[in-house]
Amino acid sequence: MTTKETRQEIASNLQIFQKVEQKERFLFVVGALVSRVISLQKAAEMMELEVEVFLQLLELMGIEFYYLTDDDIALERSW
DSSP, X not given: OOHHHHHHHHHHTOSSOSSHHHHHHHHHHHHHHXXXXXXXXXXXXXXXXXXXXXXXXXXXXXXXXXXXOHHHHHHHHTO
């Protein structure tokens, strides 16, 4: 299977969006967001969603997203 076919097969398993292109874009956007390559605002914009809707979508899928840095999170957890 080629990379494109593999990517499309993975994306097709997402039940949230109807079009494979939307599913592929979502996977790319989530990866970029979690890697801190793009902001939450940019991710929502790329998905053509309001920020609050995009956050709800992430929550429904169990994708954890933090506004804080790793150091901030560790500090918060130690309180």
